[in-house]
Amino acid sequence: MSHQFDLHTLNQQFESATPQDILRWASANFGETLAVVTSFQITGIVTLHMLQDIAPHTPVLTLDTGFIFPETHQLIDALEHRFMLNLTRVRPQQSAIEQASTYGDRLWERNPDQCCRLRKTQPLDQALRGFDGWITGLRRDQSLNRANTPIISIDSRTGRYKIAPFANWSEEMIWTYIHAYQLPYNTLHEMGYPSIGCWTCTRAVTVGDDIRSGRWTNHSKTECGIHLSHEVKQHA
Numbered sequence: 001m002s003h004q005f006d007l008h009t010l011n012q013q014f015e016s017a018t019p020q021d022i023l024r025w026a027s028a029n030f031g032e033t034l035a036v037v038t039s040f041q042i043t044g045i046v047t048l049h050m051l052q053d054i055a056p057h058t059p060v061l062t063l064d065t066g067f068i069f070p071e072t073h074q075l076i077d078a079l080e081h082r083f084m085l086n087l088t089r090v091r092p093q094q095s096a097i098e099q100a101s102t103y104g105d106r107l108w109e110r111n112p113d114q115c116c117r118l119r120k121t122q123p124l125d126q127a128l129r130g131f132d133g134w135i136t137g138l139r140r141d142q143s144l145n146r147a148n149t150p151i152i153s154i155d156s157r158t159g160r161y162k163i164a165p166f167a168n169w170s171e172e173m174i175w176t177y178i179h180a181y182q183l184p185y186n187t188l189h190e191m192g193y194p195s196i197g198c199w200t201c202t203r204a205v206t207v208g209d210d211i212r213s214g215r216w217t218n219h220s221k222t223e224c225g226i227h228l229s230h231e232v233k234q235h236a
């Protein structure tokens with residue numbers, strides 16, 4: 001990784017900066033080694049909209065696990081066309097059928113950590129080769145696990161800078177932006193799905209439930225693994 005920054009100072013400055021300022025900084029400092037990683041949920045959509053005015057050709061990576069809802073595919077196709085995204089659909093080494101033949105049927109029920117490793121974290125790590133920094137839609141209000149999310153950190157799992165420009169935004173602020181600019185969003189949100197992943201591991205929730213409570217409902221698992229790391233708070 002060729003970039004070195006004082007993360008403590010940057011995080012202090014970024015707390016009162018706008019997401020646009022942070023995206024501008026990231027684009028200016030990482031240039032072609034910056035990517036957006038998004039599953040096209042609401043924060044990702046706002047990120048991509050803001051980048052239209054800042055750095056519209058920024059590479060966008062999305063994980064196509066083979067278990068994505070049809071509604072999510074439709075949204076990705078629509079936004080790819082509307083924003084003319086420089087988009088890569090990152091796919092696992094094995095198809096769903098090949099995985100079933102190697103590891104047995106319905107691996108996500110028996111060992112979701114292994115399934116996420118094969119279909120999400122390993123393909124993402126591979127796709128991030130050549131990038132020094134990646135932008136994520138993590139927000140502190142999404143769950144207790146995410147309550148201390150720094151705006152910029154070094155992600156120890158990928159060894160790269162991870163930038164969360166919306167870490168201190170609320171879900172309400174994101175929806176206000178989406179409606180103000182009349183941006184499209186996943187229609188599943190209107191059917192009780194506040195957080196959307198693979199159809200195999202996502203269910204609708206009832207009003208008042210934690211927004212990520214519909215993910216991996218029958219397991220203690222709360223994260224796919226992409227964001228499980230110990231952030232290195234100071235410059236490397």
Ligand code: SF4
Pocket residue numbers: 065067107108111112113115116117119120197198200201224
């Ligand atoms: S969310 Fe479920 S189906 Fe998707 S990769 Fe993880 S365990 Fe597998």
